[in-house]
Amino acid sequence: MRRVLVVSLLLAGCAAEPVPYHSGNEIPRGPGLLTGPSGEFVLSADEWRRYQEWKAGAK
Amino acid sequence: MSTRRWLAVALVAGAVAQAHAQAPAEGIQVRLSGHINRALMHVDDGAESDTFNVDNANSSTRFRFNADGPAGAGLRAGILFEAQFQSNSSSAVSFSDRSIDAELTERHMDIFLTGGFGTVRLGQGDGAANGASEVDLSGTSLAHYAASPDIGGAFQYRTGSALSGIRIADTISNQDFASRYDRVLYQTPSFNGFIGEVSWGHKETDIGEIALRYSGKIGALGMLAGAVGYSNAYAPEDAGPGSTDDKVIGGSISWLHPTGFNLTFAHTTRDLPGRDGKFSYFKAGYKTGRHAISIDYGMGDDQAASGDEAKVYGIGYVFVPIAWAEVFALYKLHTLDRSGVSLEDINFFMLGSRVKF
Numbered sequence: 001m002r003r004v005l006v007v008s009l010l011l012a013g014c015a016a017e018p019v020p021y022h023s024g025n026e027i028p029r030g031p032g033l034l035t036g037p038s039g040e041f042v043l044s045a046d047e048w049r050r051y052q053e054w055k056a057g058a059k
Numbered sequence: 060m061s062t063r064r065w066l067a068v069a070l071v072a073g074a075v076a077q078a079h080a081q082a083p084a085e086g087i088q089v090r091l092s093g094h095i096n097r098a099l100m101h102v103d104d105g106a107e108s109d110t111f112n113v114d115n116a117n118s119s120t121r122f123r124f125n126a127d128g129p130a131g132a133g134l135r136a137g138i139l140f141e142a143q144f145q146s147n148s149s150s151a152v153s154f155s156d157r158s159i160d161a162e163l164t165e166r167h168m169d170i171f172l173t174g175g176f177g178t179v180r181l182g183q184g185d186g187a188a189n190g191a192s193e194v195d196l197s198g199t200s201l202a203h204y205a206a207s208p209d210i211g212g213a214f215q216y217r218t219g220s221a222l223s224g225i226r227i228a229d230t231i232s233n234q235d236f237a238s239r240y241d242r243v244l245y246q247t248p249s250f251n252g253f254i255g256e257v258s259w260g261h262k263e264t265d266i267g268e269i270a271l272r273y274s275g276k277i278g279a280l281g282m283l284a285g286a287v288g289y290s291n292a293y294a295p296e297d298a299g300p301g302s303t304d305d306k307v308i309g310g311s312i313s314w315l316h317p318t319g320f321n322l323t324f325a326h327t328t329r330d331l332p333g334r335d336g337k338f339s340y341f342k343a344g345y346k347t348g349r350h351a352i353s354i355d356y357g358m359g360d361d362q363a364a365s366g367d368e369a370k371v372y373g374i375g376y377v378f379v380p381i382a383w384a385e386v387f388a389l390y391k392l393h394t395l396d397r398s399g400v401s402l403e404d405i406n407f408f409m410l411g412s413r414v415k416f
Binding site for chain 2: 016017018019020021023024025026027028030031032033034035039040041042043044045
């Protein structure tokens with residue numbers, strides 16, 4: 001069995017285009033109900049600056 | 060930007076501000092994601108039947124923070140924090156334990172450094188071989204996959220109307236190496252789709268693991284993914300005579316043809332005192348558009364006791380009605396042949412949904 005697996009994998013590697021594997025049991029890729037198209041709440045320095053500007057403007 | 064998105068940013072920003080009272084450093088992004096995965100699970104063990112409201116342990120309810128940023132010299136460093144919060148896990152409920160309080164349990168508490176040399180991870184997280192027996196391109200692993208005891212593993216076979224004390228999980232585990240633990244892990248860069256991993260750490264005992272993984276498109280034949288792994292949980296130095304290392308070897312391979320037809324195979328062998336516990340798994344499926352369906356067959360031999368033959372037969376279906384939600388259905392049958400004992404089969408039917416937030 002192990003030989004079959006190893007040989008299959010090696011053959012595949014000879015003429016293949018690498019594609020990252022993502023397990024269906026992990027958090028899915030793609031959009032989220034609350035997070036929108038990115039699927040993640042993202043906080044960056046740029047996002048923080050825009051949030052501060054929005055907060056200042058809302059007062 | 061919508062009000063909803065600003066509210067989301069404000070929530071995350073507020074939490075970070077409490078801790079740091081300053082903006083993230085330039086170039087660093089903090090990301091939060093997760094999902095909730097609930098189901099109704101009906102169980103019939105030949106003497107009793109009931110329906111349970113469960114958290115689907117195939118992909119437990121969880122949330123995650125991760126962040127990374129430039130660390131100089133072409134390197135990036137970051138963190139991964141992931142925890143699960145399961146109320147009534149589908150792998151833990153049984154007729155004698157119908158309601159199980161939710162508890163927060165660790166999955167990943169990791170720091171990492173990545174660059175041209177590969178990736179080094181330090182902390183709680185996947186061992187090198189974790190998941191190597193679970194590679195699956197069917198699109199139905201939310202409903203069923205190699206780790207069949209994730210659904211109903213705590214239920215016991217019955218001898219007539221009496222519980223036998225033999226749990227499904229003890230008879231047909233996929234023996235997926237050492238799972239997650241506190242470790243140091245090194246992952247090579249990808250070489251034409253191949254990635255090597257090695258880890259060393261500690262759970263109940265010291266653990267060493269190694270794995271080789273592959274994932275890629277193979278031209279007109281579609282996509283192929285697979286992994287082989289080896290783990291050794293060393294016997295404690297102060298263990299008595301007769302104690303042995305806990306070694307597992309095996310792997311899995313999955314092929315998805317462009318038509319949607321797919322095949323998956325897994326096999327593991329575990330060194331047990333006086334015998335080898337074996338697991339084999341076959342799955343055939345078809346997926347098109349928002350639908351995926353598959354049938355599977357698993358065998359666990361000599362796992363709980365020498366001579367045991369456990370089997371699982373299942374059919375699973377996953378539908379994606381909207382991009383952030385999946386609906387799944389599963390029917391499966393567990394059987395166990397043990398010399399000198401007549402055991403009832405156990406039927407499961409499950410219907411539920413995973414919603415990513």
